[in-house]
Amino acid sequence: MTLNLNDPTLLKTQCFVGGEWVSGSGQLEVFNPATGKLLATVETVGSAETEQAIEAADRAMKAWQKTSAKERAVLLRNWYDLIMENQEDLATILTAEQGKSLAESRGEVAYSASYAEWFAEEARRNYGDTLAMPQTDRRGLIVRQPVGVVAAMIPWNFPSLITRKICPALAAGCGVVLKPSEETPLSALAMIELGRRAGIPAGLVSVVVADNPADIGDVLTASETVKKLTFTGSTAVGKMLAAQCAGTVKKLTLELGGNAPFIVFDDADLEAAAQNAALSKFRNAGQVCVCAQRIFVQEGIYDKFVARLKEIVQDYRVGNCIDESNTHGPQIHERSVLSIEEKVQDAIAKGAKVVLGGKRGEQGPNFYQPTILTNVDDSMRVFKEEIFGPVAAIYKFKTEEEAIQRGNDTEYGLAAYFYTRDLARAWRVSEALDFGMVGVNETVITADIIPFGGMKQSGIGREGSRYGLEEFTEMKFICMGGLDQ
Numbered sequence: 001m002t003l004n005l006n007d008p009t010l011l012k013t014q015c016f017v018g019g020e021w022v023s024g025s026g027q028l029e030v031f032n033p034a035t036g037k038l039l040a041t042v043e044t045v046g047s048a049e050t051e052q053a054i055e056a057a058d059r060a061m062k063a064w065q066k067t068s069a070k071e072r073a074v075l076l077r078n079w080y081d082l083i084m085e086n087q088e089d090l091a092t093i094l095t096a097e098q099g100k101s102l103a104e105s106r107g108e109v110a111y112s113a114s115y116a117e118w119f120a121e122e123a124r125r126n127y128g129d130t131l132a133m134p135q136t137d138r139r140g141l142i143v144r145q146p147v148g149v150v151a152a153m154i155p156w157n158f159p160s161l162i163t164r165k166i167c168p169a170l171a172a173g174c175g176v177v178l179k180p181s182e183e184t185p186l187s188a189l190a191m192i193e194l195g196r197r198a199g200i201p202a203g204l205v206s207v208v209v210a211d212n213p214a215d216i217g218d219v220l221t222a223s224e225t226v227k228k229l230t231f232t233g234s235t236a237v238g239k240m241l242a243a244q245c246a247g248t249v250k251k252l253t254l255e256l257g258g259n260a261p262f263i264v265f266d267d268a269d270l271e272a273a274a275q276n277a278a279l280s281k282f283r284n285a286g287q288v289c290v291c292a293q294r295i296f297v298q299e300g301i302y303d304k305f306v307a308r309l310k311e312i313v314q315d316y317r318v319g320n321c322i323d324e325s326n327t328h329g330p331q332i333h334e335r336s337v338l339s340i341e342e343k344v345q346d347a348i349a350k351g352a353k354v355v356l357g358g359k360r361g362e363q364g365p366n367f368y369q370p371t372i373l374t375n376v377d378d379s380m381r382v383f384k385e386e387i388f389g390p391v392a393a394i395y396k397f398k399t400e401e402e403a404i405q406r407g408n409d410t411e412y413g414l415a416a417y418f419y420t421r422d423l424a425r426a427w428r429v430s431e432a433l434d435f436g437m438v439g440v441n442e443t444v445i446t447a448d449i450i451p452f453g454g455m456k457q458s459g460i461g462r463e464g465s466r467y468g469l470e471e472f473t474e475m476k477f478i479c480m481g482g483l484d485q
């Protein structure tokens, strides 16, 4: 399948190692999940090339960390400009390999660019501190230095979001070896080509694609040279990688799963709540860790809310999103459809009622219909597990205490949302929810400026914001003595 790109040279099919596009020993076929058609065959690499990438990053960062913050900022700003200039091509590649709507892809590319711009600015604010020492002949300083070579792994649901990891690392003075998901390597390769054009020094950032991800993962996690792992993906894989990193005591940033409650109180603006529940729940066909998963609606407005949500969702046009008239795309693969199907069947067997959908889509093996379930309860798999699909399960509740208790009843703690017009309740509930990010009367809460990350088993650390830069630095204390001589 040929993609209609303004700049066809952005469609890269080799890995980028040590500043060069390199031939690989294996081959990885990348398919459009909407059509099953082959998009590209990427030459893959293994452990030897991953070792080379680590050594190259280590070498390159020795010079890079000596550059001025301004120089690093200029490079990141150039990258931002190039991403935005190529937004349409990047969105086309993203939709083709991942399936999300073109509108969402354009948004993701701009969002990704925003991290390059943000960290171009933050690069100049890598501040330290001074201490009032108890001894008169001493001065204490705290400086922040680059953590070292960083291994970064990104998931298939946001394949162009490599900047949220690479840009703070570069701003801090680190080198990076990035492993994209094997399902969606093309966006990362296109993005890094633009990074190369923006002036990333040879070797400082490599992108390694494997047909056997464990080959690359094992080398990155065992390496003594790699000092930090930043990973976005499932909680199960995050735990495994954290265990692998324990041998070399690497610093970790883990952005893992979520099971976000979306709570609608009786006093809420019902139209806003229904519109935003739909927007959040069905974003990227339900494949977003941070979005609404368990929708709790207070009993007084439950029926009205369900009716309005159904009206909104039944208008969705599901299909191949390269056709811009389609609003929602496929799941990433058939395994995912099977997993959604099993969870919906479990709910139905335990008494759930299907208000909309509830079946595989007719568009192809990777599609599942936008679905609304009522009569659901907390014993069902749709309550306990991340659905990662277009299924809105709507739970009824009576009191605020009950909503908070059930909302918190999950091992995850990434994001939570609620709708109310009562200011005191807005504070109470915000403080009581055990989640890293809380949206009050708002679901579009993520941005370059905010600390993205979760509590409990949703992860460790934060990305973006001013805290996101700290994650790529080591704090060093310097004591200067003998100053009264």
Ligand SMILES: O=CCCCC(=O)O
Binding pocket: 155, 157, 158, 232, 288, 289, 290, 446, 447, 452
């Ligand atoms: O997997 C990452 C989800 C990112 C979504 C966002 O930042 O809004």
